[in-house]
Amino acid sequence: MSRTIAVFSSKGGVGKTTITVNLGAALSSRFGKKITLLDCNITSSHLGLYLGVYYTPITINKVLRGEYSPEEALYRHSSGMYILPASISAAELAGIDMLNFKDIVNKLENLNDFIILDSAPGLGREAISALKSSKEVLLVTTPLVSTVLDIVRAQEVLREIGVKPIGIVLNMVTGASYEMRKEEIEQLTGLQVLVSIPYEKDVYRSTAMKQPVFILKPNSKASREILRLAGILAGENIEIRKSFFEKLSEKFKVVTSHLT
Ligand SMILES: Nc1ncnc2c1ncn2[C@@H]1O[C@H](COP(=O)(O)OP(=O)(O)OP(=O)(O)O)[C@@H](O)[C@H]1O
Ligand SMILES: [Mg+2]
Numbered sequence: 123m124s125r126t127i128a129v130f131s132s133k134g135g136v137g138k139t140t141i142t143v144n145l146g147a148a149l150s151s152r153f154g155k156k157i158t159l160l161d162c163n164i165t166s167s168h169l170g171l172y173l174g175v176y177y178t179p180i181t182i183n184k185v186l187r188g189e190y191s192p193e194e195a196l197y198r199h200s201s202g203m204y205i206l207p208a209s210i211s212a213a214e215l216a217g218i219d220m221l222n223f224k225d226i227v228n229k230l231e232n233l234n235d236f237i238i239l240d241s242a243p244g245l246g247r248e249a250i251s252a253l254k255s256s257k258e259v260l261l262v263t264t265p266l267v268s269t270v271l272d273i274v275r276a277q278e279v280l281r282e283i284g285v286k287p288i289g290i291v292l293n294m295v296t297g298a299s300y301e302m303r304k305e306e307i308e309q310l311t312g313l314q315v316l317v318s319i320p321y322e323k324d325v326y327r328s329t330a331m332k333q334p335v336f337i338l339k340p341n342s343k344a345s346r347e348i349l350r351l352a353g354i355l356a357g358e359n360i361e362i363r364k365s366f367f368e369k370l371s372e373k374f375k376v377v378t379s380h381l382t
Contacts, residue, residue, distance in 0.1 A: 124234040125355070126227050128162075128256035128285065131263060132272035134243035137293035138262050139168045140325060140335075142240040144345070147334040148352035150203040155235040155356060157203035158196065162223050162252035163242040165215065170207030173199050174332030181209040185226060186218045192226045193233075201337060206230075221251035236355070245279055253279075258286045261313065264294045265301035273311050289316040291351065296321045316354055317347040 129142045142159055149155040161169035161182055170178055180195040185206070196204040206226070209215075227237055239256055242248035253259060259280060263269045273290065280287055290307060295318050304315045319325075322344045328335035336345045353359060 124156075124231050124237050125258060126231070126237045126239065126256045127288065127355075128239040128241050128252045128259045129291075130241040130249065130253060130259050130261055130276070131269070132244055132276045133263075133269045136243075136262050136264050136269060137291075137319070138243070139163070139172055139240050140329060141260070141262055141291055141293065141319075141348075141351075142169065142238050143172050144334040144336040144348045145352055145355070146203040146205075146236075146238055147199070147201040147336045148348050149236055149356060150199075151201045151337070152349060153352060153356040153358065156233065158230055158234045158237050159203060159205045160223065160226065160237065160239045160252075161206065161208035162221075162239045162255075163248060164208040164218070164221075165242065165248060167208035167210055169205060169240050170197075171210070172329055172332060173205060173334070175199065175205060175207055178207045178209070181214065182206050182226070183209045183214040183218060186220065186222060192229045201334070221248060223251050223255035227255045245276065250279070250283070253283050253285050256285055258288050260288050260291055260316075261311075262291045262293055263307070265292055265303075265307065267302060270302055270307050270310060273313070277311070277313075287313055288355075289314040291316060292318045294321040295319065317351045319344050319347045 129138045131138055146157045146159045150157045161167050175197050180190050184190045185192050185195050195206050198204055239252045241252040261273050263273055290313050292315050307315055320343050324339045324342050325335045325344050328338045336348050339345055
């Protein structure tokens, strides 16, 4: 029986698809887990694009229309995980009345350790359908007040649906003074911040290069946080070693704090 986890945020562009592909790659390549990623954002699909999976004649759209089985629509990524992409063509939205992701999840459940659903943003039909098809949810947010408040609002809906929040993935952290701190977010939402992923050009670049940053730059701070998140989900505590420069900058901070 697999764990089914929706990667969700009310706000668009905060990193859901980025977290989904990297988490999938980490769980698959480092923890040997059987993983399938579902693109549940069919009106604005990016999952296949972010993994360089372009040639996908059989998509989740066709599965939703009942033309193919979910197994026939799976594509294997070099990291070992499988993805079920959505079409990038608007014409392929035709004839999809029911967003029956739940049926797809049920059919794939016995083949996987984790099924990760890349949700659409907001609380519209697509996002709700992904949430209703999952048992658990990872909430992605940036450290900005407005985005964090969206999580507080979304929690009411999550409770109504009965999907269990695992915790928060804080993304695009720069450390600027106007950003909310981890403790403040935890206090406001009542949820644990599982990891804090920094804003890194390598993440942005990796998206353009169509490979998870976890594969391209496994030692970047973002990748190490992804590894920690995967470890939490896999039930293995990962000790993340600090890089030489991180240790050096911490020592430097201690020295300068004595001088001021
Ligand atoms: N930690 C990060 N550092 C730098 N860039 C990032 C980071 N996380 C995500 N990005 C970039 O931000 C952009 C939006 O990310 P992504 O598409 O994953 O967001 P999303 O929440 O899935 O968006 P949507 O709501 O449209 O589905 C991408 O270009 C991605 O490379
Ligand atoms: Mg997305």
